[in-house]
Amino acid sequence: MIPERLRARLREIVGPEGLVEPLAARKVYECDGYTLERAVPELVVLPGSTEEMSAVVRLLWHEGVRFVPRGAGTGLSGGCLPLAAPVMIGTGRMRRVWEIDSANGRVLVETGIPNLEVTRAASQYRLYFAPDPSSQAACSIGGNIAENSGGPHTLKYGVTTNHVLGIEVVLPDGEVTWLGGWVDDVPGYDLRGFFLGSEGTCGIATRAILRLLRVPASWHTALAVFPTVAAATAAVSAIIAAGIVPAALEMMDELIVRAVEEAYHFGFPPDAGAVLIIELDGHPAAIEVEARDVATLCREAGATAVRTAATERERAELWKSRKRAFGAVGRLAPNYCTQDGVVPRSRLPEILQRIADVARRYRLRIGNVFHAGDGNIHPILLFDERNRDEVERVLQAGREILAACVELGGSLTGEHGIGVEKMGQMPLLFSPQDLLVMARLRRVFDPQERCNPGKIFPTPGSCVEVTLPRRQVPV
Amino acid sequence: MTTTALHEALNGELPAERVCTDPETCASFSLGGRTPSFVVAPATETEVATVLALACKYQAKVVPWGGGTKQRQIPPPEGYDLALDLSRLDNIVAHDPADLTMVVQAGCTAASVLRLAAKHGQWLPFDVPLAPKATAGGIVASAALGFERTGHMSVRDVLLGIRCVTGKGELVRAGGRVVKNVAGYDLMRLLAGSFGTLGVVTEVALRLWPAAQVGATAWVPTSSWRDALELGTRCVAEQPEPTALLALAAPRGPDGGHDTELSSLGLLVRYSGVAGEVDAGRERLHSLAGGWEVRWLSGSAETTVVERLRDFPLVDRGRPWQAGIRLALLPSDVVEFGAALSAAMLEWGASLCANLARGTVYVRFPQVDRHALQRACRACAAFAEDRRGWAWVDWWPDDWRPETPPLPHLHLSRGVKAALDPRGILNPGRYWGHW
Numbered sequence: 001m002i003p004e005r006l007r008a009r010l011r012e013i014v015g016p017e018g019l020v021e022p023l024a025a026r027k028v029y030e031c032d033g034y035t036l037e038r039a040v041p042e043l044v045v046l047p048g049s050t051e052e053m054s055a056v057v058r059l060l061w062h063e064g065v066r067f068v069p070r071g072a073g074t075g076l077s078g079g080c081l082p083l084a085a086p087v088m089i090g091t092g093r094m095r096r097v098w099e100i101d102s103a104n105g106r107v108l109v110e111t112g113i114p115n116l117e118v119t120r121a122a123s124q125y126r127l128y129f130a131p132d133p134s135s136q137a138a139c140s141i142g143g144n145i146a147e148n149s150g151g152p153h154t155l156k157y158g159v160t161t162n163h164v165l166g167i168e169v170v171l172p173d174g175e176v177t178w179l180g181g182w183v184d185d186v187p188g189y190d191l192r193g194f195f196l197g198s199e200g201t202c203g204i205a206t207r208a209i210l211r212l213l214r215v216p217a218s219w220h221t222a223l224a225v226f227p228t229v230a231a232a233t234a235a236v237s238a239i240i241a242a243g244i245v246p247a248a249l250e251m252m253d254e255l256i257v258r259a260v261e262e263a264y265h266f267g268f269p270p271d272a273g274a275v276l277i278i279e280l281d282g283h284p285a286a287i288e289v290e291a292r293d294v295a296t297l298c299r300e301a302g303a304t305a306v307r308t309a310a311t312e313r314e315r316a317e318l319w320k321s322r323k324r325a326f327g328a329v330g331r332l333a334p335n336y337c338t339q340d341g342v343v344p345r346s347r348l349p350e351i352l353q354r355i356a357d358v359a360r361r362y363r364l365r366i367g368n369v370f371h372a373g374d375g376n377i378h379p380i381l382l383f384d385e386r387n388r389d390e391v392e393r394v395l396q397a398g399r400e401i402l403a404a405c406v407e408l409g410g411s412l413t414g415e416h417g418i419g420v421e422k423m424g425q426m427p428l429l430f431s432p433q434d435l436l437v438m439a440r441l442r443r444v445f446d447p448q449e450r451c452n453p454g455k456i457f458p459t460p461g462s463c464v465e466v467t468l469p470r471r472q473v474p475v
Numbered sequence: 476m477t478t479t480a481l482h483e484a485l486n487g488e489l490p491a492e493r494v495c496t497d498p499e500t501c502a503s504f505s506l507g508g509r510t511p512s513f514v515v516a517p518a519t520e521t522e523v524a525t526v527l528a529l530a531c532k533y534q535a536k537v538v539p540w541g542g543g544t545k546q547r548q549i550p551p552p553e554g555y556d557l558a559l560d561l562s563r564l565d566n567i568v569a570h571d572p573a574d575l576t577m578v579v580q581a582g583c584t585a586a587s588v589l590r591l592a593a594k595h596g597q598w599l600p601f602d603v604p605l606a607p608k609a610t611a612g613g614i615v616a617s618a619a620l621g622f623e624r625t626g627h628m629s630v631r632d633v634l635l636g637i638r639c640v641t642g643k644g645e646l647v648r649a650g651g652r653v654v655k656n657v658a659g660y661d662l663m664r665l666l667a668g669s670f671g672t673l674g675v676v677t678e679v680a681l682r683l684w685p686a687a688q689v690g691a692t693a694w695v696p697t698s699s700w701r702d703a704l705e706l707g708t709r710c711v712a713e714q715p716e717p718t719a720l721l722a723l724a725a726p727r728g729p730d731g732g733h734d735t736e737l738s739s740l741g742l743l744v745r746y747s748g749v750a751g752e753v754d755a756g757r758e759r760l761h762s763l764a765g766g767w768e769v770r771w772l773s774g775s776a777e778t779t780v781v782e783r784l785r786d787f788p789l790v791d792r793g794r795p796w797q798a799g800i801r802l803a804l805l806p807s808d809v810v811e812f813g814a815a816l817s818a819a820m821l822e823w824g825a826s827l828c829a830n831l832a833r834g835t836v837y838v839r840f841p842q843v844d845r846h847a848l849q850r851a852c853r854a855c856a857a858f859a860e861d862r863r864g865w866a867w868v869d870w871w872p873d874d875w876r877p878e879t880p881p882l883p884h885l886h887l888s889r890g891v892k893a894a895l896d897p898r899g900i901l902n903p904g905r906y907w908g909h910w
Contacts, residue, residue: 101805103805103807104805104806104807104834106805147657148657148661150655150657154655158632159655159657161661162632171887177884177887178883178884179883179884181863181865181883182805182863182864183803183804183805183834183863183864183865184629184803184833184834184835185618185620185629185835185865186803186865186883187668187803187865187867187869187882187907188668188882188883188884188888188906188907189665189668189669189673189888189891190618190631190664190665190668190669191665191884191887191888191891192664193631193661193663193665193667194660194661194662194664194665194891196661196664197657197660197661198660198661214714217714237573240573240575240685241572241573242685243596243685243686243688244685245685282752283714283715283748283751283752283755284751285750285751285752285754285755286748286749286751286752288751289749289750289751290749342651342653342655342656344571344574344576344652344653345573345574345575345654346571346573346574371655374653374654374655375574375654375655376655409651409653410653410656411651411653411655411656411657411658412658413656413657413658414655414656414657415655415657416657418657418658418659422658426658426659429651429658429659430648430649430658431648433645433646433647434647434648434649434659435659437645437647437894437895438649438659438660438662440894440895441660441662441665441891441894441895442660443894444887444890444891444893444894445887445890456659
């Protein structure tokens, strides 16, 4: 129990609007997009500035109270689940844009700002922030930093770590420090790079200097329809082998295409085995050549149709079909759960075959919508949560798919993070020694392990007993 | 540490030919007047771990050594018992052209990696100074910058995974071999630029890119460095963006003599990509150049100029500099640096090279004039500090330590050092003198 004395001191720091106390209000914070485990925090603190954040954290440090940082709560691996920590600290009130340096393509923001707001603020200079997770309208920059988030356009532009130059961090003892800065290549250890993707276990990011890119001079978005998934993956390989790096290369399989078509009538052929959305951007001269090559390569791989978006509106329609895929899946089953795994691009046909085998063995329906260019798969397992046997099969199938990803030379997670969801599977990727060294590094930042305890590293007692699949959420 | 005890232990654990005590060989690994007692050249990762575990036990001071091209970018060691020569770890572990990934051991040279990639129409930012000698491990350890980069790519941006051995002899890996992966902490970036003070890199997984189909390189001689900087700034603001953009002012050769070559003052502009894009770049450069003559280079003339600029941070036309400073600035401040300080720098005997897309400036001295060097250091540090940038000595004289500005977040960095190399055996004193 948090003593009233501590509450009063926190209230003094952040003001009454910065404390969330009633149970009904705190319930909102009981989980992120991973809803399998829930824990209502005893208290939620929402500092309004770096100074307030620092004072709050310092106080908790002195009192020996553990805490969990939280951005917008759109994470998908339980990274901000308030397990084993009574206090949650949110960045929701820290949303200011401090400065835009349009000449050098830099912006200084508070980390509670939603990802898309950064691009909005920069758009008057024809600049934008490249990482674009599907939740970008809601997810915060701080959350993107914690998870090293991706998105459909990471194939060409990279993930969050490639676009963050500096991070102001409140360390777990309340000290404020800058990691990195305004310029490339700061001398000394790249602790900014280390902090990125540390899932809130090394401190709380309060402000960040982000790199902004120039809006591409032109783009070209096309949709290619294939009779089979194998033909579509062959096209992906052919495009990459031809030396073309599209801005995005997204795939949907038969199950998903059919669901999307039934729900929204985009005009996909009913017999399509798979579709690819291919987006190219850059100099018009380059795009023209690449677009022609991509169309040819798709046809050679067996595409039955290649459609090009002629207008911005048609382009938006194409993306809508991809982004609404998850909504459409809701028509197929009462529940679904999405996995996040990675394989080398060339192993896509194998992993898709393995997923099909898993589906057959476990008597499940599994659809696939994923970032084909990166080899980042998102199998969607359909089920009915009232059927306990089916639930059990979904859990087992999910684990098997991830193990297959690792076996094929891939990873447990491409963009959702380990959080609490995949802690138990970390030993598939890392040796005990690897994990021990990582844990030692964590204690440099947080000697008492009070900041986001019980995440990432499988320690005795911290393993979550998984009994239900995660809720359905878009990737 | 007793040298004999360590020697015996090494001989007990490793094949005899791995350990060399020959004075001449040891002398070739000397740094700042110190010569190691042994040169150990492990042939496997496990042997690297064995050597470091023993070095830790006997508290022997170790200098990891790749191609030896960038040892002077950090201060000379404060203790030096053992040179860890990684040149035998030179296997290409995997190359999957279809996945655009490559896994190489630390001792592979940049040139060999680039050559293999090129064979498959691929590229990576390993076009670093002295690429024929520079090794993958050294490039990562020093976060070396390449000559040409599409967008903002550096070595840090293409590191997918790493295997390294800590100062306790622990073999650790992080990341993986796939282009997208967020499992576990990012030790790749932590090790990149740590100059062998945290661990010895044994293997790296790298992301490759399709090579440009065509390229065009121009040399624009100007009458001052400022003119070159101003033209460069105009180029970088336009599309297509050049893939290399370097302004050079090298009035003195590395031997200190006056350099009258026309190619010693001007701007190098390179466009690469598909034909139409490069053609557009050519046209753009002509319209931006105004009165300056644009010389399109080819054949050996192109190679000569490109290699000179690529190698500039370390050597000029084969001869090493004696001292140097690096500035990391906002790109827009590079022109201002030219206006405010280039005249003084040139007068103090420096040569200058700026990467305008990235905001990096190299100030290089062919001779050590302590007075001039100290003044240049202070002037650069003051300039950078006023403008959100950094300036630091990144080419160390052999026998003298200039003042160097404070580094960021020292207490955290110290903690990281203690976590990975608790007995301080790796490159002692070389983290800018702090440890």
